[in-house]
Amino acid sequence: MNRIKRARTIQTVAVGITGAAAAFIIAAALFLLVYIVVRGAPAISWEFLTDVPRKQMKEGGILPAIVGTLALTLGTAAFALPIGVAAGIYLSEYAPRGRSTRLIRLAISNMAGVPSIVYGLFGLALFVILLDLGKSILAGALTLACLTLPVIITATEEALRQIPSDLRQASLALGATRWRTIYRIVLPAAAPGIVTGSILGLSRAAGETAPILFTAAVYYKRQMPDSVFADVMVLPYHIFILATQVTGRPDDIIWGTALVLVGGVTAISVAAATWRSIQRRKVRW
Amino acid sequence: MIRLNGWSAIVILAAIGIFLAYGGARALGEVGFWTLVTGSEWYPTIAEPRFGFVPLLIGSAAVTITAIFLSMPVSLAAAVFISEFANKRVKEVAKSIIEFMAAVPSVVYGLIGIAIVVPGVKEAFNLDSGLNAMSGAIVLAFMIAPTIVSISEDALHAVPNDLRQGSLALGNTRWQTTYKVVLPSASSGVLAAVMLGMGRAIGETMAVLMLTGNAARIPGSLFESVRTITGTIAAEMGNVVQGGLHQSVLFTLGLVLFAITFLINLVADLVLEKQRRRWRR
Numbered sequence: 001m002n003r004i005k006r007a008r009t010i011q012t013v014a015v016g017i018t019g020a021a022a023a024f025i026i027a028a029a030l031f032l033l034v035y036i037v038v039r040g041a042p043a044i045s046w047e048f049l050t051d052v053p054r055k056q057m058k059e060g061g062i063l064p065a066i067v068g069t070l071a072l073t074l075g076t077a078a079f080a081l082p083i084g085v086a087a088g089i090y091l092s093e094y095a096p097r098g099r100s101t102r103l104i105r106l107a108i109s110n111m112a113g114v115p116s117i118v119y120g121l122f123g124l125a126l127f128v129i130l131l132d133l134g135k136s137i138l139a140g141a142l143t144l145a146c147l148t149l150p151v152i153i154t155a156t157e158e159a160l161r162q163i164p165s166d167l168r169q170a171s172l173a174l175g176a177t178r179w180r181t182i183y184r185i186v187l188p189a190a191a192p193g194i195v196t197g198s199i200l201g202l203s204r205a206a207g208e209t210a211p212i213l214f215t216a217a218v219y220y221k222r223q224m225p226d227s228v229f230a231d232v233m234v235l236p237y238h239i240f241i242l243a244t245q246v247t248g249r250p251d252d253i254i255w256g257t258a259l260v261l262v263g264g265v266t267a268i269s270v271a272a273a274t275w276r277s278i279q280r281r282k283v284r285w
Numbered sequence: 286m287i288r289l290n291g292w293s294a295i296v297i298l299a300a301i302g303i304f305l306a307y308g309g310a311r312a313l314g315e316v317g318f319w320t321l322v323t324g325s326e327w328y329p330t331i332a333e334p335r336f337g338f339v340p341l342l343i344g345s346a347a348v349t350i351t352a353i354f355l356s357m358p359v360s361l362a363a364a365v366f367i368s369e370f371a372n373k374r375v376k377e378v379a380k381s382i383i384e385f386m387a388a389v390p391s392v393v394y395g396l397i398g399i400a401i402v403v404p405g406v407k408e409a410f411n412l413d414s415g416l417n418a419m420s421g422a423i424v425l426a427f428m429i430a431p432t433i434v435s436i437s438e439d440a441l442h443a444v445p446n447d448l449r450q451g452s453l454a455l456g457n458t459r460w461q462t463t464y465k466v467v468l469p470s471a472s473s474g475v476l477a478a479v480m481l482g483m484g485r486a487i488g489e490t491m492a493v494l495m496l497t498g499n500a501a502r503i504p505g506s507l508f509e510s511v512r513t514i515t516g517t518i519a520a521e522m523g524n525v526v527q528g529g530l531h532q533s534v535l536f537t538l539g540l541v542l543f544a545i546t547f548l549i550n551l552v553a554d555l556v557l558e559k560q561r562r563r564w565r566r
Binding site: 007008010011014015017018019020021022024025026028029030032033035036039083086087089090091094095103104106107108109110111113114115116117118119120121122124125126129130146149150153200203204207208209210213214236237239240243244254255258261262265266269 | 286287288290291292293294295297298300301304305307308358359360362363365366367369370371379382383385386388389390391392393395396397399400401427430434457458459460461463464481484485487488489490491495515518519522523527535536539542543546547549550551553554555558
């Protein structure tokens with residue numbers, strides 16, 4: 001009887017301890033969110049979002065950095081989406097079960113773990129120096145595309161896998177070719193999953209600093225980029241510069257920028273996830 | 286055509302290795318790999334520069350290992366709770382909050398570290414400066430928590446319910462079941478989770494660069510300033526002569542980092558794959 005009691009006590013203690021650990025991590029995440037909002041909110045104003053930096057970046061706004069981040073992210077999407085979605089289609093619909101497919105999967109998950117600074121070096125060597133694109137939106141977008149690719153491939157593959165094979169077989173039975181089946185039946189059905197997964201990956205890319213240090217980002221630039229060969233200011237790099245290189249740290253501008261970055265990224269991710277769950281509820285297999 | 290895209294991951298991974306080696310070719314030829322990896326001094330910009338990776342390797346190791354020790358107990362306990370004890374609703378909320386934590390850019394973690402952790406460490410340990418290995422490790426511990434929690438939670442979740450029910454039917458409590466049946470069955474997945482967390486910690490750049498003080502010498506304790514592999518590349522690559530020896534050395538350093546994380550990820554992925562197959566049967 002005593003042993004049972006003891007086991008029950010230990011059970012209660014164990015649930016308490018592990019629960020406290022979970023609560024601690026969740027509290028830390030919530031603190032992060034609240035802290036960024038509280039410190040960043042006072043700086044946010046129309047002027048802050050639409051003006052260029054002034055007085056050695058201690059006053060004014062962050063418009064060039066917002067535009068730069070948007071340009072880079074759109075460029076990243078332009079390169080990463082076609083390749084990533086195609087690779088996801090290949091893995092889900094065409095790839096034979098076997099060694100080579102296993103190798104591809106290993107490579108994809110390994111790619112996801114390559115440090116972002118290594119992508120930066122790779123982009124510097126290949127896009128900036130060898131292909132002579134210089135420090136530019138194009139070079140930065142290509143670098144970020146490599147980094148985002150594994151996320152998009154995985155999202156696409158998972159979304160395609162959730163489409164029941166009945167649909168494919170019905171389409172094939174009606175005489176459609178394999179590609180037509182994928183293009184007309186499977187892809188549209190999987191679109192919400194693909195789009196959402198890709199947006200989550202791209203919003204991650206928008207917050208990256210290390211890959212664009214040597215491939216796209218500049219310290220200070222008032223003009224808006226006029227071509228894909230221009231270098232740009234970007235939000236994460238702007239935060240880094242303000243926090244470490246500018247004397248007399250302009251705290252409200254730093255936190256305002258952080259709020260714009262985190263808020264933008266989170267809002268887009270949440271919107272995408274919500275849209276996906278609405279779409280999913282519409283269709284039942 | 287579509288097949289070609291399928292191979293893109295392998296192509297890019299190979300290209301990364303090739304281009305880093307290509308960029309580092311001059312350093313490997315002129316200084317030599319062994320001299321670089323075993324050299325204990327890093328003075329890249331003096332008249333007769335010395336390129337020794339040892340202080341940087343130690344810097345990265347100190348920050349990474351400390352971060353793992355800080356993060357692992359809490360993260361694993363949280364994963365156990367979320368997988369084994371939490372109800373469905375708590376589980377979903379916890380997962381999405383942890384996902385948010387993973388999505389916060391590393392430069393923002395660095396910023397919060399500067400605002401809170403650096404002064405805190407300075408105060409708590411009575412130091413002249415809070416920019417040291419410990420501050421970097423504390424912030425890193427939070428940054429890698431989402432990785433460790435979500436991957437080990439997946440591993441625990443993948444353990445078939447038959448095992449749990451069998452154990453409960455024998456009269457074990459839920460904790461005894463977790464401790465004696467579920468955790469041992471998921472142990473390799475949990476190990477992989479910690480390894481992937483470690484890979485992330487070694488590769489993390491911006492937060493570490495902002496918090497560790499960046500003195501490139503071999504530290505005597507965790508409360509001294511250190512310079513990591515990633516921090517060195519990020520801080521110095523912008524100021525080198527194109528095609529110069531220093532640039533080439535930094536590419537070699539990147540190659541070393543790539544090799545380390547590649548191996549860690551590869552082993553972790555193989556472990557995870559093996560575990561997945563085991564339960565599929």
